[in-house]
Amino acid sequence: MAKKKHRKPKRSRDAASLTPGQWWERAAAVVLCCVTFPLLWVGGLVTTTKSGMAVPDWPGTYGYNLLLYPWTTWLAGPWDLFIEHGHRLLATLAGLLTIGLLVLVLRFDDRRWMRVVAAAALVGVVLQGVLGGLRVLLDERLLAMVHGSVGPLFFALTAAIVVWTSATWRLARPAAVAICLQRAVPLGLVTTLLVFVQLVLGATIRQMPVTASPQTFAVAVKAHLFMAVIVAAACWFLAMRLLARGVPKPVRVFGVAAAVMVFLQISLGVFTWLSKYGVPRFAVAYIGTGDAATLADGWWQNHIVTAHQATGSALLAVILVGTLLAWRFAPTMTATDSATARNLPPTGVATA
Amino acid sequence: MRTDANAGYVVLSMLVLIASGCTQAPPEFEPSLLVVTEADMVDEHREQIQSALVDWFGTPDEPKAPKSPTTFQLDQELLAMAAGPAGYVDRGDGEYLQRGLYRQHCASCHGITGNGMGPAAAMLAPYPRDFRPGVFKFKSTYRAAKPTDDDVRRVIKHGVPGTAMPSFSLLDDKQIDALVEYIKYLAIRGQVERELVAHLADEFDFDPLANTTDQPFDPDNDKEDRELVDYLVAKVSRPWGYGNVQVVQPDPEFVPSENRSAAEVVKSVAAGRELFVSTRAKCTDCHGLPGSAVIAKDYDDWDEAVVNFLRKTDALVASIERREQQIAGLNEAQRERGQQQLAHDKRRLQKRKQVAWRLLEPRPDPPRNLSNGVFHGGDELIDLFRRVHQGVAGTPMPAHGSPRSNVPGSLSEGEIWQLVDYLRSQRQARSL
Numbered sequence: 106m107a108k109k110k111h112r113k114p115k116r117s118r119d120a121a122s123l124t125p126g127q128w129w130e131r132a133a134a135v136v137l138c139c140v141t142f143p144l145l146w147v148g149g150l151v152t153t154t155k156s157g158m159a160v161p162d163w164p165g166t167y168g169y170n171l172l173l174y175p176w177t178t179w180l181a182g183p184w185d186l187f188i189e190h191g192h193r194l195l196a197t198l199a200g201l202l203t204i205g206l207l208v209l210v211l212r213f214d215d216r217r218w219m220r221v222v223a224a225a226a227l228v229g230v231v232l233q234g235v236l237g238g239l240r241v242l243l244d245e246r247l248l249a250m251v252h253g254s255v256g257p258l259f260f261a262l263t264a265a266i267v268v269w270t271s272a273t274w275r276l277a278r279p280a281a282v283a284i285c286l287q288r289a290v291p292l293g294l295v296t297t298l299l300v301f302v303q304l305v306l307g308a309t310i311r312q313m314p315v316t317a318s319p320q321t322f323a324v325a326v327k328a329h330l331f332m333a334v335i336v337a338a339a340c341w342f343l344a345m346r347l348l349a350r351g352v353p354k355p356v357r358v359f360g361v362a363a364a365v366m367v368f369l370q371i372s373l374g375v376f377t378w379l380s381k382y383g384v385p386r387f388a389v390a391y392i393g394t395g396d397a398a399t400l401a402d403g404w405w406q407n408h409i410v411t412a413h414q415a416t417g418s419a420l421l422a423v424i425l426v427g428t429l430l431a432w433r434f435a436p437t438m439t440a441t442d443s444a445t446a447r448n449l450p451p452t453g454v455a456t457a
Numbered sequence: 458m459r460t461d462a463n464a465g466y467v468v469l470s471m472l473v474l475i476a477s478g479c480t481q482a483p484p485e486f487e488p489s490l491l492v493v494t495e496a497d498m499v500d501e502h503r504e505q506i507q508s509a510l511v512d513w514f515g516t517p518d519e520p521k522a523p524k525s526p527t528t529f530q531l532d533q534e535l536l537a538m539a540a541g542p543a544g545y546v547d548r549g550d551g552e553y554l555q556r557g558l559y560r561q562h563c564a565s566c567h568g569i570t571g572n573g574m575g576p577a578a579a580m581l582a583p584y585p586r587d588f589r590p591g592v593f594k595f596k597s598t599y600r601a602a603k604p605t606d607d608d609v610r611r612v613i614k615h616g617v618p619g620t621a622m623p624s625f626s627l628l629d630d631k632q633i634d635a636l637v638e639y640i641k642y643l644a645i646r647g648q649v650e651r652e653l654v655a656h657l658a659d660e661f662d663f664d665p666l667a668n669t670t671d672q673p674f675d676p677d678n679d680k681e682d683r684e685l686v687d688y689l690v691a692k693v694s695r696p697w698g699y700g701n702v703q704v705v706q707p708d709p710e711f712v713p714s715e716n717r718s719a720a721e722v723v724k725s726v727a728a729g730r731e732l733f734v735s736t737r738a739k740c741t742d743c744h745g746l747p748g749s750a751v752i753a754k755d756y757d758d759w760d761e762a763v764v765n766f767l768r769k770t771d772a773l774v775a776s777i778e779r780r781e782q783q784i785a786g787l788n789e790a791q792r793e794r795g796q797q798q799l800a801h802d803k804r805r806l807q808k809r810k811q812v813a814w815r816l817l818e819p820r821p822d823p824p825r826n827l828s829n830g831v832f833h834g835g836d837e838l839i840d841l842f843r844r845v846h847q848g849v850a851g852t853p854m855p856a857h858g859s860p861r862s863n864v865p866g867s868l869s870e871g872e873i874w875q876l877v878d879y880l881r882s883q884r885q886a887r888s889l
Contacts, residue, residue, distance in 0.1 A: 155561045167553070244542055315564040316484045319579035319817060326580055382621040385502030386582040389619075394831050398616025401562065401623035 122272035126213030128206040131270040133209050137202040137226075144195040145256050145418050149411035151192050152311050154402060156185035157249060161212035163238040166190050171197060196234055197420050203230045206266070219269060226266065250312035254305045257418035261297075268429055273355050279436040282351035288433035289346035293428025296339040300421045303332045305419060333371060340367040340424065347427055353434050359427030366420045373413040380406040461804055483518045486510070486570045489589060490812045492651055496658035497665050497805065500858055505674040509686055512676065514646045517560075517569050518542070522642070523649075523690045528689025529698030531645070532638050538631075539639035558632055560638045562625060571643030573759070574817065581621040587759050588640055589647020591693070592851040595834035600847040601854050602703035603696045609637045611835070619831040634727050641697055648693040649686075656685065666801045705843050705858070711870040713838070713878070722878060732872055738857065740876075743824035747883070753823035755853035760819035767819070770809045777802055822852055827883050836884065841877040846870075 123131060149156050160166050166174040171193055179190050203226050210223035233255050269272050280286070308328045313322050340363050347360025378385070384394045400406060420437040486507075493503050515521035520540045522531035543557030560569070566585040568575040573587035586593070595612055598605035613633050616624035625633065655664075663670035676682040713725070730747070733740045743752055758765055777799060784795050825833065834844055846858030846866070858866040858873055868876070 112755055155543055158542060158557070161544050161546075244544075313576045315560055315569055315575060317576040318815065319574055319576060320815075322576035325581040381623075382577070382581060383619070383623075389829070393829060394619045396831060396836075397624070398618045398620070399623040400627070401616075401625045402627055433559070 106326060122276055124213070124329045126209070127270070127275075129273075130206070130209040130213050131267070133202065133206040134263065134266045134270045136204055136428060137199065138260070138267050140195065140199050141203055141263045142415070144192070144199050145260055146411060146415045147188060147192045147195055148253070148256055149414040150188050150407060152249070152253060152414070153407050153410045154185055156188045156240065156412045158244055159183065159185035159189040160241065163241045166193065171346065193237075196230075196237065197269070200234060203227050204448050214270075222262075222266060222269065226259070226262055229255070229262060233259055237390045246312045246314045250305075250308045253308040253312060253414075254301075256292055257304050258301070259419050260418050261422040261425045264426050265429060268426050270433075274430075274433060277355075277433045280351060280353050280434045281436050284436060285346050285349040286352060286356065286431045289343060289431040290428060290435060292339070292343050292346060293424060293431055296336070296343050297424050297428060299332070299336050299339050300417070300424055303329065304417050304421060305338050306332055307414065311414070333374060337367050340364070340420070343424065343427070356427065356430045356434055358424055359430060362423045363427055365418070366416060366423055370413065370416045370420055373409060373416055377413045388451070468701070472516070483516070484569045486514075486517060486646070487568075487572060487574075489572070489647065489650055489654070490815065491762060494655050494808055495766065495769075496654050496814045498654060499663045499665060499668050499670050501670055502657050502661065502663060502674055506650065506657065509653065509674070509676050509682075510646065510650055513649070513686055513690060514642070520639075521640060523645070523694070524816075525691050525694040526686075529694045531642050535631075535635040535638035536634035536642055555632070555822075556741055558628075558635050562628075563636065563640075566621065571640065571647060574815075577621075577883055579817055582820065583620060583757075583822070584759070584820075585621070587647075588644045589651070590758065591644040591648045592758060593644075594849050594851055596850070597705060597839075597843055598700055598703040599705060599848075599861060600850050601860075603700050605700035605704060606634075606637050606641075608700075610634070613637065615835070617833045619829075645690070645693050645697065649689050652689045652693060656689070666797060693753055696873075705846055707839070707842055707846075707874075708870050711874055713874050725875050725878040726882045728872075729875035729877070732868070732876050733879055738868060738872075738876065743853065744827055747828070753821040755822060756819055757822040757853070758851040760822065763816050763819040766809070766816070767813060770806070770813055773802060773806050773809065777806060824854070827880060832880075836881075838877055838881070841880055842873060845873045845876050845880075 144415065162168065164171055166192060169175070174190060203223075207223040207227050210220055214223075215219060233252065235426060236248060236252040236255060240247070240252050306325060310322070310325050310329060343362045344364040344367075347356050347363065352360070383399050384392055488507055489501065493506075498741035513521070515525045518541045520536045522533045522536055524530075538554065538556055539559040541556045541560070544555075545553035546556055548554050564575055566575040566581065566587075567573055567588065568578070571588035575585060578585050578590050591603065593604045593608065595617065596602075596608040598604055598608070610633055612622070613625050613628075613636055615626065616622045618742045625636075628636075657674055661674065662672040676686050717725075732738045733744075734746065743754070745752055747814055755761075778801055780795060784792055784799070787795055788857065825831075832841065832844075834840055834849070844854075845868075846856065848854040848856040856866065857868040857876075858870065860866065
């Protein structure tokens with residue numbers, strides 16, 4: 106007779122290892138990160154649907170205090186008003202959560218650098234809000250572009266805070282066999298920078314003023330395509346390092362995520378062009394064209410374009426967190442390790 | 458604590474400085490560079506034309522419906538709805554009016570001026586339409602006539618399949634009406650500008666060598682100049698009021714019956730195919746034989762103007778090089794005059810090169826690939842009938858029907874319907 110297997114009820118690593126105060130700190134970080142992503146998505150929708158000026162005043166909404174604007178008008182009003190006011194409400198929530206996180210970190214986290222990070226997050230979210238407000242008051246596309254580029258940075262910071270407040274981070278010990286992680290760190294930093302540059306290029310295209318010349322736009326698009334190839338290659342190599350033998354599971358997860366997301370992002374880029382401008386002439390011979398024109402501002406168009414922007418931000422966060430974890434788990438580099446990692450004989454060893 | 462406060466002030470001041478430094482002037486209508494440069498116009502006249510256009514037509518933020526002595530009049534309220542930055546303006550009674558529809562939906566491809574030079578233009582094929590010559594491809598009217606409001610509305614609502622022009626069917630009727638009105642406004646403004654440039658280049662005294670004129674164009678103070686602008690506005694606006702009476706109406710006698718038998722349709726398709734490959738219709742000259750590749754050899758009117766401009770610029774380069782070699786052999790008086798002319802031509806060349814750099818590279822206009830079954834201007838029987846009957850204005854696709862009422866065309870209406878049946882059969886063959 107087969108014995109019944111008794112499984113111990115699982116407790117999360119965090120719950121087991123964190124003090125109640127640290128648990129609340131981490132919970133706040135997770136909630137902030139989870140609120141920031143939809144905030145980025147709705148912010149992307151504001152750009153996609155060109156709703157940025159649907160509410161012409163700031164910080165109020167049509168003369169009302171932001172929080173007191175009649176919800177029935179918000180929900181039943183025009184679509185662009187719904188998106189823009191919703192973006193402001195979500196941003197307010199993100200701001201309040203950041204304040205809460207700072208309070209919890211100051212109260213329960215004894216790491217000095219973590220307190221600085223939480224304070225920096227608050228400064229960041231306030232500056233981002235002011236940038237968004239000035240973009241509306243001045244109706245200025247350049248500010249919109251800066252606003253659109255700072256958003257992903259803030260999201261990446263919230264994702265990093267989630268990791269920094271986790272038990273995985275606090276209890277991590279270098280994995281002696283994962284020497285490749287030592288070289289993953291500089292590659293990860295470079296990839297993070299490349300992804301951010303690519304996001305800025307994307308924001309430039311999205312926020313190109315209507316007075317810009319066609320030549321300027323064409324250069325921006327070609328640079329974005331060129332960078333896509335570079336970023337894809339960098340992400341792929343980074344993913345390979347994060348998935349190497351001996352790498353701890355928390356790091357491997359981000360290796361898989363980087364590979365999947367870069368593929369998803371390139372696919373979304375292709376569909377973004379198709380949904381906005383249709384099939385390019387050079388591709389018509391291969392894939393043909395539909396019998397109907399593309400639908401401007403349709404549900405699919407709006408969400409594919411926005412998803413391309415939001416996935417870019419998510420990719421930035423994944424690469425940054427993967428790099429941070431690689432650094433955390435990387436063993437201390439010795440001369441022998443360094444040579445092994447580069448496939449070179451260590452100093453003083455004669456070659457055959 | 459004090460240091461923190463100071464840091465806060467520094468950051469806030471920097472933000473305000475950045476924000477104030479970023480503020481751009483409101484967009485302006487661009488002069489028609491190609492037309493003005495071709496006319497070799499002096500700067501003073503060019504500026505005076507732009508100033509007159511602002512007086513009559515306003516600016517992209519504050520457009521004015523020009524007062525026309527004809528019955529045709531643009532709707533100021535619709536223009537205001539389409540113009541300006543995207544958003545809403547307070548009407549003063551608690552109500553907000555929508556504005557900026559053109560900038561929100563159209564300007565990124567068609568440009569603020571409607572010159573087809575919006576930021577995305579260079580990446581699209583075909584290029585977005587330049588409204589300023591007042592020529593529209595897909596319409597129900599005779600080739601030389603303006604489109605009806607319904608024609609423009611239909612293109613906006615349904616888009617142009619097979620191109621980057623999307624369907625704006627999610628906009629409501631009033632929003633589309635506002636865009637239709639604004640497109641007409643841009644077309645009329647563009648045509649008036651062309652007429653003014655042509656008139657001043659032909660009729661006014663100016664010295665292109667010295668870039669001076671003793672005959673300023675001053676409609677503010679000169680009654681004749683003011684009347685000239687009024688006359689040109691009326692001349693350009695009037696045909697826009699004729700759209701509905703210029704619609705091509707097929708003769709009911711030849712319109713194919715909906716109850717035709719299959720055998721009748723097959724017979725008509727066969728006759729249409731025969732016409733298609735015949736030397737009378739000359740369809741295969743561009744569209745190729747059925748199943749073969751299309752032959753792109755000609756430019757549409759918009760690109761042809763650019764091609765001609767570039768050719769003339771190249772000719773000017775060659776002329777300057779040739780005269781520079783010859784000038785040493787001239788006597789002193791001829792040499793002085795030649796050098797003056799050369800200096801002027803070099804300035805012209807400089808201007809032409811600056812303009813050429815800003816133009817979109819001309820591309821041959823590929824005839825429709827009939828085997829892929831996508832018809833840009835609509836695929837209803839009546840759409841195809843009008844396309845064959847009047848061709849496509851501004852492109853090498855010629856008219857095969859009568860150019861105006863009671864004048865015979867190269868094909869009879871019965872033959873055009875046979876061709877339409879053949880074209881439709883190609884589409885059906887693809888979808889099978």
